[in-house]
Amino acid sequence: MLEFDFLTPNRLDESTAILEETGGCILAGGTDLIPKMRNDLFFAPILVDLSNIDELSFIEEKDDQIVIGALTTHQAIAESALLKSTNPALVTAAGTVGCVQTRNRGTLGGNIANASPAADSVPPLLVYDAQIRLLNKAGERTMPLTEFLVGPGMTKLESGELIHSVSFSQLQGAWGGAFQKLGVRNGMAIAVVSVAAAIVLDASGKVSDTRLALGSVASTVVRSPKAESALIGHEPTPEVVSRAAEACAEDISPISDVRSTAEYRRHAAIVLARRVLEQAAAEARGRLV
């Protein structure tokens, strides 16, 4: 029988106090947690429901930083004008999460905490070098999101701690960003491979900064330093982009499962990497003055 305590704090300080005191498990949108509990894949004796904490649901711009509260829903991200103009890859990714019902319930913080290698919102955050802000009763700490994600279902979140928000710097100058996801079907798809890219061009049209992140091809969403270094300092011609995309194969370690095979994932990752890099480069070129 599923018997557990269900606590619903109304304020942030109350939340951290309860988490500190009980060591309970956080329930946000519940789109991952509830199915897992129903299928006996997860159990927690104490659930702390944060859905009343409105102050964790926000998208704001602060000193050149974009900050997104942990309880912001995928749908809110998908509809955000601010994000559309600053991190379009994240907006695209949020729009591909599950179905409308999932997007209305599911939260950014939950997507990150669930630590799936297929998490849709993570690649676009990694290509912006996002930082994650964690809170507990005693205080707070901030770390790079890449560092926070340890393995499938594993993070650096400690007992008594909650995710407050995620932040990243806006890209400056001639930049472009893109996200593409390949699922087995179109609706309610879980990524077979997902790729996000960001490119910044200098005045001469050469890549001055770039990041590429891939989902579902390793134990966490991963960046591809090989692909990134293949681009830096070069003009993103089709040949250069192609070569960079192929280089990403060295940074991934896909597995075979019921959704796809390792070989196919590796192949599709390269194709998708090339496409998102091209898309990001085209966008960046459009911003060159």
Place this chain on the structure above:
Amino acid sequence: MTEETLTLGKSELRKDAWDKVTGAAQYVADIPLTDLCHAVIVRSPLHYGRILGINKSAAQNIPGVLRVLAAEDIPGNKIFGPLLQDQPSLAIDIVRHLGEPVAIVIADNLETARMASELVKVEYEPLEPVFDPGQSLKPGGPRLHPEGNLAAQFDIQDGDIEAGFAEADVVLENTFSVPRISPAYMEPENSLARWNEDGLITVWVSSQHPFTDQVFIADALDLPVEKVQVKSAVIGGAFGGKEDSSLAILAALSAWAVRGAVRIVNTRNESFLAHPKRHPALIKMKLGAKRDGTLVALRAMSHMDTGAYASYGPAVGIIFTETLAGSYRIPNVHFETFVAYTNSPLSGAMRGFGSPQSHFALESMLDMLAAELDMHPLALRRKNMLRPGDKMFTGVVVNDTANSLPICLDQAEAIIKRFSQIEPAPGKTVGVGMALAAQSMGLGAKVPDDSTHRLEWSPDGDVYVHLGSPDMGQGLAMAAEQVTAEALGLPYEVVKTIPLDTLTSPNGNVTCASRMTYMVGNALIDAADRLIQQLLDEAARMMNFPREQLSYQVGRVVCPDGQKVDAAEIASRVADDGRTLQCESTFSFPYPEETTPQHLPIGMPHVIFCFGAQIVRVEVDPEIGNVDVTHLVAIHDVGRVISKPAVEGQIEGAVATGLGYALYEEMPLKEHQQWVDSFTEYLIPTTKDVPLNYEIIILEVPEASGPYGAKGIGEIPLVPTAPAVANAVYDAVGVRVKSLPLTPEKLIKI
């Protein structure tokens, strides 16, 4: 059809629509009973194993647990089966598939039953399972059933196969494989039973065949059938998967054992593991043709995996074999079909019943042949299609309904042209493909197939249809009401269907085989005619008019003096006498001896066929192999439309199912030898996966023996979909995929 109709062919509102959209409809899981107990099934964790012992005591001692039952607790027949008696209600000594019911725990609440079910200790000796039907039939493997591993075998020949291939200019040989498919209905299997003080057991079912449930329950409990009342609840989808009985027996057993009321509802995982699927099959096919495209010989050797128990496997093998030549005249054929037991989940009846498997192979082969002959696939089909008067390989002569085939092909030609002119999306490769399909109606010759239904004219003027077969959600009740209203000249609104109850309803036989509108419609037209005669007889007697001077007009009796008396008035006066104005009629599926070949096994041949064609346009991403079905046209001959939205609904739903078969669905073994058993991994199409450009063309080439000319539409619309997609994909990227589903991995070279 231009003549004026009252309700036929029109868009009436289903009478259950409001209840269904508001959630008021009562499915088995919703029916409230007082003092209801719950049962949870203890299932086999092994694919194959010997039961060394079952220790019930730990579970039995949990407070709230009423009984723990195993096979030994079944008082009557412990084995059942729709065709072969081979399936234990609860495993006896051996478990033959993962998820097989071994014991059942009944408690006063569901959570206790669940928890206690985990405490039933079953000791097993694991045995080496076999999953491949071909492997299963080889000597040396495990013997799964006393009579061996062959559940059924068919060897059908016509003409001279060797001579046929000898005269062929081109011979193609290929092997096709099709996967296990789940019916994936929204409502998992369930049943609710109540033992009544007077010894009657009332059982609510979500079943396509409540009268069989009744017999199986009586048999298992060693009770006379009159002591078992089976009631049809609202059914949340069935698609053939609910032709089998299983939970009804276990619910009844539980209620009987605790002398109370017990409900069992399968979880989705249980439904995946332990309820019938569509047969996976391996089909080796050899096709011979003349240079001009004339088909001369077709040979097929097929293995179908029926899983641990036969279910409807042997009958599926029949329709599979009978549809191997599709809609074509092929003078020389030889088909061998083996239906084998394995340790897979059982396969049984599922929408299409063998025809989706045979058509994937044949319709793929035809396009391969067309490519070889440098002929248009459509021209090849046109050259070889059946025509009225043609003799099929079973000896059955095709009737006039084959006149729909050239119309299908003409329409298809125009659509192919139209599709071919649509520009591809950037970076995509486009292809257009088609397939024809034939689907049999009925249970097959020599299988008794009588369907009885009753009409009752109530004193308040309403006419009740006592439907003897359940409406599984497809709209059978609406079709029955429309046919009755039309036949009696009454408004659709006053004709109402009474839910099936084996104590009071006539036996309409199992809802299946694309023949419900046909059987029910014919029976009800006859019942309506006779009800009118009865009405006139009663009127003549009551009003002292000579019978021949009375006539019937839209719900009224017209007297010689011009007076019109409402039928309700007469029904009311009949009721005053303690009688009911009612009439029952039985329709038997016709297998006229003079035209039905008798040399074939029981269940063969089928004599009436539905025909249809589908054309799809796909866009393939040539680099990653993703297939997007952008356009689809489904052309189907229904003989005569009884209910337009119901026909369209059948086609729309079936095509979505066909797309799932084509692109996504399969139930393989995954890591740790577990079957894919949830919708997270078993992917069915969503609304986003069904083409936006989706058109239905309904043809009405009357079937002479059908009610108002109608025939079936329940199954055929999913049959051509998968081969049409495969053919379109080949047209797009030149890759011939011979195994379903057509996953991207199969389309690209890595």
